[in-house]
Each structure stands twice: as structure tokens, then as C-alpha cells.
Amino acid sequence: MRLTGLESPPLECDTQLTQLGRAPSKHAGMVNIPVYRGSTILASTLEEWESRKSADNPMANYGRFGSPLSRALEAAICELEGGYGSILFPSGLSACTHTLLGLLQAGDHLLITDNVYGPTRIFAEQVLKRLKIQVEYFDPADVSDLTRRLTDRTRVVYLESPGSMTFEMQDVPALATAAHAVGALVVLDNTWGTPLYFKPFAHGVDVSVHAATKYIVGHSDALLGIATANERAWPALQASAHHFGEIAGPDDIFLALRGLRTLAVRMQRHWENGVKLAQALALHPAVERVLHPALPDHPGHAIWRRDFEGASGLFGVQLKPMTKTQLSCFFKALRLFGIGLSWGGYESLALLVDPLPARCASAAIDGGPLLRIHAGLESVQDLIADMSQALDVACNAGADDGAVRSAALA
Numbered sequence: 001m002r003l004t005g006l007e008s009p010p011l012e013c014d015t016q017l018t019q020l021g022r023a024p025s026k027h028a029g030m031v032n033i034p035v036y037r038g039s040t041i042l043a044s045t046l047e048e049w050e051s052r053k054s055a056d057n058p059m060a061n062y063g064r065f066g067s068p069l070s071r072a073l074e075a076a077i078c079e080l081e082g083g084y085g086s087i088l089f090p091s092g093l094s095a096c097t098h099t100l101l102g103l104l105q106a107g108d109h110l111l112i113t114d115n116v117y118g119p120t121r122i123f124a125e126q127v128l129k130r131l132k133i134q135v136e137y138f139d140p141a142d143v144s145d146l147t148r149r150l151t152d153r154t155r156v157v158y159l160e161s162p163g164s165m166t167f168e169m170q171d172v173p174a175l176a177t178a179a180h181a182v183g184a185l186v187v188l189d190n191t192w193g194t195p196l197y198f199k200p201f202a203h204g205v206d207v208s209v210h211a212a213t214k215y216i217v218g219h220s221d222a223l224l225g226i227a228t229a230n231e232r233a234w235p236a237l238q239a240s241a242h243h244f245g246e247i248a249g250p251d252d253i254f255l256a257l258r259g260l261r262t263l264a265v266r267m268q269r270h271w272e273n274g275v276k277l278a279q280a281l282a283l284h285p286a287v288e289r290v291l292h293p294a295l296p297d298h299p300g301h302a303i304w305r306r307d308f309e310g311a312s313g314l315f316g317v318q319l320k321p322m323t324k325t326q327l328s329c330f331f332k333a334l335r336l337f338g339i340g341l342s343w344g345g346y347e348s349l350a351l352l353v354d355p356l357p358a359r360c361a362s363a364a365i366d367g368g369p370l371l372r373i374h375a376g377l378e379s380v381q382d383l384i385a386d387m388s389q390a391l392d393v394a395c396n397a398g399a400d401d402g403a404v405r406s407a408a409l410a
Helices: 013-019 046-051 068-081 092-103 118-128 143-149 172-181 234-243 250-261 263-282 301-307 324-333 380-396
Strands: 085-089 109-113 134-138 154-160 185-189 207-210 225-229 287-291 314-319 348-353 370-374
Touching (some): 085 092, 085 234, 092 118, 092 154, 092 185, 092 207, 134 143, 263 370
Parallel strands (some): 109 154
Antiparallel strands (some): 207 225, 287 314, 314 370, 348 370
16 A cells, blocks of 8 residues: 555655655664564464464464565565565575566476576576476567567566666567567566666566665665565465575665665666766767667667656666777776676676677677676766776777677677
């Protein structure tokens, strides 16, 4: 139920972030719900013990099935995304994989966008195929390609918009309509859009997955995944988590709930910094092109403007061909950008990436090396200056040891 002041009017999302998942009167007046650590939960009477059981899970009164802390975060995310139920996982990948395991069985057909998060693709190739699930990929920018591949055995269509590393936008409503026409469920990795900037269930999605490790936690100090489902998909999602014994740690849940309180403020800064940094990099002579959906020249910009309410700080930069020496000099010259996996924290990151040679359903183009950039919360002028000077250093490093090229995908 939507949180409202005196039932009218509904609270704005920024206000909801400060109010959802809080119950001071139930926790000795604490503004934040304390960390609950424990396995055994005692009942005072047999009648109380019996009353805590649920029809779908007679063992629900046990630490593995949640605490006031975990339920608070689940309820908050569910409210923000507009779903029926949410459940926590110990990592973003765990949320992705257990969602798929819960919705698929042997003999089913799974369609995945060709620009999906690499570990999800590896899981599909190395685990789902072994379970006799047919896995196929489709061009993220071509709705008709998905339509041609749909069959009466297609049970799930897995989306990620924008896609990992190459940032193609997908027409989620059109893809969802096509998937639902054959009875398939639509799963979307919504980590880039966050619960604030993309409303998955309003666009036809059945299950929304987040690596809460990233923007929801926001401080690069916890691992967590969240999946939210509509009423149709919820029973299978919930059962999958319970059957596999998945449980997120209480300290990570506490950090995510803490991070949620400042999500709107942080995302506004990530959005602004990302766009300004992307615009500046597009003008540098070492840059071939910038891959950011919020820029007007991005091929998917119209979809972003139509469906999204903002942008994150993550985008791609394709450089002009560089030697290995030049790339090494570039990364050594960076002062404010760390080199590391993940993103979504307060800090800025730069990483040399490979858009997976395994990609098979999109037209390949040749080009220079591809960088994944995350614009953090620093002064954007400092970020622009740092990235610009590092690119200048790379351009001035002339050792000819062979150009590094990337098989990026259009």
C-alpha cells in the first residue's frame, strides 16, 4: 500500500525513501531498525508457535526466513518499484540466477538480451544448459528479432536496459508485450535504472532484479541482491529462494537500508556528473564515441527519454585505437578514478572491458578499446580534469607495441 500522509496526497519518492521500512515504536524508538542477528526465534506458547506458520512455509518462524530488518528493506523496495513482493539474496548475481532457476525447468526456452551482464550469461551457458534449458540470445535493439525467436516453449525473456558495457537501450514495453503474447515471463535487471529512475512493473516487467551492492548500498561496503515480482511470478520466486536456502547477512541488509535513505540525493549527483563527464569526454581527440543513453546522439536516447526518470553515473567510452603502452600510461595517470569491479558507490571508477566475444546476436563493429566509466560523487570539474589529463598522457606515449582494439557491438 502506498505510503501517504493523511491518505492524500501521496508522498513524493524522495520523502518515501526517508519513511519506508521504519517503525520506531516497535524498536524502542530507534530511528533505524537495529541489526537482528539470530537463527532460533522462540515462541511463548504452542498457540503462538502455530500462529506464526504460513500456508506455503510451515517453518517460516526461523532466522533463515527473515527478520524485522530484512522485511523492512523488502517492503521498501517493493513499494518503490510497485511490485507484489520482494526477497533478498546475498549478492546481485544470486538474485539473477535464483530468479531464473525459480521460473525455468528442463525443456523450457529462455531468451536473453545479447548485452546482458557477463556473469548472468556465463550462468546460462554453464548451468542452465546443463539443466536441459534451451538458451538463446536476441539483438537488444531489435524487437522483431525477439519476436522471431519466441516459441510456445519460451518461458522467460531476460532483459537489461541499458545493457552491460555497450549500453544499448531496449524497448521494454514492446518486448514485454511480445513475450506475454506467448505466455512468457519478463525479467529485467534494473540495477542501472534503480527503483527511482525506472518503474519496471509499469512497463510490463514481471520480475525486477537489482544488484543492491551498487546504488542501493551506495558505499561499496556490502554485497546484496534484491528481486521483486508481480503477483503472477511471486510464488515461483519466493520458492526458489527458500528451496536453495538463500539468506542475506544482517549487517549487509542494515547497510543497504541505510544507503536507501540517501539514494535520491546520491542518484541526482551521479546523473549530473555522469552526463557532464560524458559530454566532456566526447570532445577529447582520443575518444571515438561515448555510450551514454542520456546524450541526445545515443541511438537509444528516445527510449530513455520516454521510459526513464533519470540516469545513473555508469556509461561507456570507446577510445580510438591505442597501444598497450598508451593504455598503461592512461591508467597510471588517473588520480581520482580507481581500477576495480562493481560500481554504484560514491567513488569514481574506470575499467578496461571486453564486451564478451561470446555475444552472438548483434552486429559486430571494429574499434578501439572500450572503457566502462562510473562517475562518483566528486566534483565533476575535478573528474573531467583528471580524465582529460590521463588521456593526454596516453596520446603523448608513443611506444609502438601494437594497437589494442575491441570487438564492440553496435
